[in-house]
Amino acid sequence: MASRGKFSGRIGFIAAAAGSAVGLGNIWRFPYETGENGGAAFLLIYLICMVLIGFPVMVGEISIGRNTQLNAFGAYKKIGGAKWGLLGYWGIISAIMFLSVYNVIAGWAFAYFIQMTNGVLINTDNFDAHFTSQISDVTDLFFYSLGFMVLTAVIVSRGVKKGIESASRILMPALFIMLIGLILYSFTLDNAMEGIKFYLIPDLSKVTLSTIYNALGQAFFSLSLGMAALVTFGSYISKKENIVTSAALVTVTDTTVAFLAGLLIFPLVFSQGLSPSAGPGLVFVVLPGIFASLGVLGPIIGAVFFLLLCFAALTSTISLLEIPVSYLVDEKGYSRKKVVIFTATLVFIIGIPSMLSYGAVDYFTNFTFYEGKVKNVLDVVFDIFSDVGLPLGGFLMTIFIATKWKKANFNDELEEGNPGYNGSLIQKYLNFSLSYFAPIFLGLMFVVTVLKKFFEIDIF
Ligand code: PHE
Secondary structure, three states, rough: OOOHOOOOOOHHHHHHHHHHHHHHHHHHHHHHHHHHHOOHHHHHHHHHHHHHHHHHHHHHHHHHHHHHHHHHHHHHHHHOOHHHHHHHHHHHHHHHHHHHHHHHHHHHHHHHHHHHHHHOOOOOOOOHHHHHHHHOOOHHHHHHHHHHHHHHHHHHHHHHHHHHHHHHHHHHHHHHHHHHHHHHHHHHHOOHHHHHHHHOOHHHOOOOOOHHHHHHHHHHHOOOOOOOOOHHHHHHHOOOOOOOHHHHHHHHHHHHHHHHHHHHHHHHHHHHOOOOHHHHHHHHHHHHHHHHOOOOOHHHHHHHHHHHHHHHHHHHHHHHHHHHHHHHHHOOOOOOHHHHHHHHHHHHHHHHHOOOOOOOOOOHHHOOOOOOOEEEEEEEEHHHHHHHHHHHHHHHHHHHHHHHOHHHHHHHHOOOOOOOOOOOOHHHHHHHHHHHHHHHHHHHHHHHHHHHHHHHHOOO
């Protein structure tokens, strides 16, 4: 199967996988989740979830992909038979649905970048009102989301190495440099210290069950786990690579970027005496207001920030599109270009109701009601395919390894490219987490989340 493509080596894989992981999840979602869930206490639990669950699940996904050298469906089917293939299908469907809404938010980021550079945003006097009208402006939404999807499709159609890997190799370091520059600047503002305290000194009395499941959901979202993105990427690496170190580097990079995003945003928010719990609008409402107050430097800093957000989102959307694309190329034998055009169009069309669910169309905006609030279509898709779906996908993957693939085969796969792995401490740790800790915890959290979200039942 010469046409499948491959990453050029260790760095190529790490750049692409870290590119997938680092995204809107780190820069848009992590700060507002942290802001809404009590600051430092949330950060602490989030870090624990990364180490105890996120990292082992990531190793699991990559090793399934590398062992089979196949797309999500093919991989699960090859090892586990037709029934387990369904788990691969679940991953592919989740990726399509998830991308359809993710691309909408990426479109907002794209619009904000353009409006930062052409002065529209800086000259706004009410940022809240601007955001509300922006996300209900049908023409703009359509234009920017479509633009983002086209960009994604162009990169994915160039293939694994020339497209995905080379984009990530350029975009990821650029992102780091921009982020560090912005943080250094934010530290110079008055009251920055208040933000840092909120972010770094935990108040454990704020921890509730929802802090835990939000942190877990955030860890899965951020590490791109639970929908076979890393099974897919893992299928493009060679037996010479050390999966454990690569996964560790990806986890550390992703955590670092999220951590830095918080370190940038909370000083900014507190410097203006604003509330950190502004929800999904945090980055879009609070930050532009702050940029506008920064004088001549404001528009430049703002443009850099939104460009950063677009870069981060782009390396994630390409990994999401690759999941169904890889399936259609492997299993159906269609050409990559045709498959990309077809899938990207499909995803874009599926995303239209979500795109119109912030005021553009009333039916999509007031779509349903649960968890004590009105939910729009975008909320519903994210609730099902992200908050509930990702930990569920992770749970089923751990069951798959423990009962079907078996621990010994999993360990043998990890021994390849990492001689001495068998018998090591890290092996014992991964085996313990994937056989006991992760399935029990993820299973429990799945039940708790579904009951709480959709039925308003608190079992603890
Ligand atoms: N990890 C990405 C982010 O943080 C989102 C993502 C999830 C990408 C799942 C691929 C698969 O934004």
